[in-house]
Amino acid sequence: MTVTLRRPSRDLLAAEHAAAEFMTALGIDVTAEGMADTPARMARAYAEMLTPPEFTPTTFDNDHGYDELVLARSIPIRSVCEHHLLPFVGVAHVGYLPGHRILGLSKLARVVEHFAHGPQVQERLTRQVADWLDQQLRPRGVGVVIEAEHLCMSLRGVRAVGARTVTSTLLGALRVDPGSRAEFLAMAKGH
Known part of the structure; x- marks a missing residue:
């Protein structure tokens, strides 16, 4: 597809x-x-x-029945805050528990890149990536954690240089199953 x-x-x-x-x-x-x-x-x-680059994400049948967590950690993000049009930069940790479809691994980064372009707020960006994966793959669960520094907070106003904002969206088993949730969050942190 x-x-x-x-x-x-x-x-x-x-x-x-x-x-x-x-x-x-x-x-x-x-x-x-x-x-x-x-x-x-x-x-x-x-x-x-x-302006997001065009791309065509292709999903594949999960022919081998892989049913463990797939996670891409520390995907770089660069976006622009819609309130001040100043950049925010950081990383996204994106994972899913496959169902019948899987996605090429590089496409996880492409999905993040696509939604990060354009005036954005971090909370919406986190949710858009998770919702897109959920709709396209129909996995058993999706998890997205984004950590970013917002230049609108560090260059002006409060001038909190180095402060990072963390947002998450967990869907399906990664939201409701405590073991799956803990595994995703531990892997996203690098543990």
């Missing part, structure tokens, strides 16, 4: 003009030496951070 996750459309020229206006409104001289190309670079940088 395949489902293609698509990219939204974008207008880089309009974004460049808007970036120049934004910078000018903040008192930045975009005609100064070294600044002339900044609005274009800013537009390209945000387009890259906010």
Whole structure:
């Protein structure tokens, strides 16, 4: 079974003009030496951070009846907080207890990458990854834990440099079965 996750459309020229206006409104001289190309670079940088790459995740029959936990740990995430449009970075630990379908291991990272692009909040990102895996694979359980540092918290406001936010979504057996839950959380922590 395949489902293609698509990219939204974008207008880089309009974004460049808007970036120049934004910078000018903040008192930045975009005609100064070294600044002339900044609005274009800013537009390209945000387009890259906010636009998920297309990919087609393919699932496979679980021909061998594998029924133990599948876990990808420390998947890097880079996203942008929807409240301040500042980055947050960290890692995701994603696992599932297979049912009749399995997913290529690299696709776990691709699913995280897809949902991390675009204005996001960590809680929703965690849930989106878990829900997508649950819907596509119909596994016996899904677990997602995300740990991230939010630059909106460390560069401004409270300036809590190094503070990490941890969110989790557990579905199916990983939520209701204490043994499965404990195994997932221990493996996600690296124990």
